[in-house]
Amino acid sequence: xxxxxxxxxxxxxxxxxxxxxxxxxxxxxxxxxxxxxxxxxxxxxxxxxxxxxxxxxxxxxxxxxxxxxxxxxxxxxxxxxxxxxxxxxxxxxxxxxxxxxxxxxxxxxxxxxxxxxxxxxxxxxxxxxxxxxxxxxxxxxxxxxxxxxxxxxxxxxxxxxxxxxxxxxxxxxxxxxxxxxxxxxxxxxxxxxxxxxxxxxxxxxxxxxxxxxxxxxxxxxxxxxxxxxxxxxxxxxxxxxxxxxxxxxxxxxxxxxxxx
Numbered sequence: 001x002x003x004x005x006x007x008x009x010x011x012x013x014x015x016x017x018x019x020x021x022x023x024x025x026x027x028x029x030x031x032x033x034x035x036x037x038x039x040x041x042x043x044x045x046x047x048x049x050x051x052x053x054x055x056x057x058x059x060x061x062x063x064x065x066x067x068x069x070x071x072x073x074x075x076x077x078x079x080x081x082x083x084x085x086x087x088x089x090x091x092x093x094x095x096x097x098x099x100x101x102x103x104x105x106x107x108x109x110x111x112x113x114x115x116x117x118x119x120x121x122x123x124x125x126x127x128x129x130x131x132x133x134x135x136x137x138x139x140x141x142x143x144x145x146x147x148x149x150x151x152x153x154x155x156x157x158x159x160x161x162x163x164x165x166x167x168x169x170x171x172x173x174x175x176x177x178x179x180x181x182x183x184x185x186x187x188x189x190x191x192x193x194x195x196x197x198x199x200x201x202x203x204x205x206x207x208x209x210x211x212x213x214x215x216x217x218x219x220x221x222x223x224x225x226x227x228x229x230x231x232x233x234x235x236x237x238x239x240x241x242x243x244x245x246x247x248x249x250x251x252x253x254x255x256x257x258x259x260x
Contacts, residue, residue, distance in 0.1 A: 003033045003056035011060070026091050027098035030057050034102025038112055045115035050219050053099045059140075060095070062088035063209030063236075070240035071247070096219055130159055137203040144199075150189055151200040158182040158204040175242040176249075178208055183250020191254075208243055 007029045014021040014028070021028075033056035034049070041047040069085025106112065134155035143151045161181040165174030186201035217233030 003036055003052065004059070006036065007033055007056050007060070024094075026057075026060060026094040027101075029060060030095045030098030031102040033057055034099040035106055038103050038106035039110075041112055042110065045113040046118040048117045049103060050099075050216060053102075054216065054219075057095055057099075062091040064206050065091070066236065067205070067209045067240040067243050070237060071244040074241070074244045099219065131156070134159070134203070134207065137206055141203050141206075143203070147195070147199050151203050154182060154185050154189070154200045155204045155207050157185060158207060162208065172238060172242050175208055175239055176246045179205070179243045179246025180250045180253070182208070183247050184254045187251065187254040205243065209239070213239065 010029045010032060011025060014025045030053060033053050037047065037049050037052040037056070040052075041049060065084055065088035069081050069083075069088055072081030072084060075081070134152055137155060138148055138151045141151075158178045158181055161178035162174040165177035167174075182201060182204040186197040186204070189195075189200055190197040213232050213236045217229045217231070217236065220229030220232060
């Protein structure tokens with residue numbers, strides 16, 4: 001949480017410094033988060049550096065951009081899809097490079113202790129955290145007061161679809177079910193309110209994207225874990241394809257009335 005606040009401060013500062021600072025923002029934010037996390041590991045040896053850095057820069061992960069690029073390519077918008085996808089991949093590569101450089105810089109100056117990773121927090125925290133994340137997404141996308149509750153409910157329903165599908169079959173099926181529910185719900189809401197589907201759909205889709213998987217995949221590759229890193233990096237594209245398929249199925253079940 002502390003590093004996330006630091007990252008947000010860097011984002012605000014970069015906007016004040018100009019375009020060049022904004023361009024390097026994915027690298028600088030990850031670098032600062034990695035430096036501080038590695039220093040913290042001296043006092044908390046069981047700290048999981050990758051997860052801490054990932055959580056700190058999660059709000060900047062280009063999961064939506066990468067998923068949008070794959071969706072556009074699947075829809076045969078080759079030029080715009082390729083440009084969007086490459087932009088997202090370059091962004092996430094800069095984030096991983098910044099994190100890796102930060103860890104290496106401190107590791108070469110100070111002996112960083114190693115210890116087994118701490119036990120994960122109890123699963124009972126999951127639903128409360130998911131609710132907070134969904135509230136945050138609605139705020140980030142500046143959802144209006146009259147649409148806020150509907151956007152929040154759609155995010156929660158989409159996550160319930162992910163959770164149920166994952167329990168029944170697996171993670172990819174859960175993403176597919178969650179996307180179908182989100183698309184169908186937003187189209188029904190659009191018919192009822194005569195408002196664009198994107199108002200409530202985009203926060204839910206951002207909840208589904210897989211930028212964190214791609215980050216962990218590239219981080220594993222940087223650590224020399226080629227098999228694990230390749231699997232996680234490829235999984236990012238699989239998730240993007242399930243989102244594309246879910247949107248197609250959801251829009252087929254209930255045709256959108258107004259899109260934006």
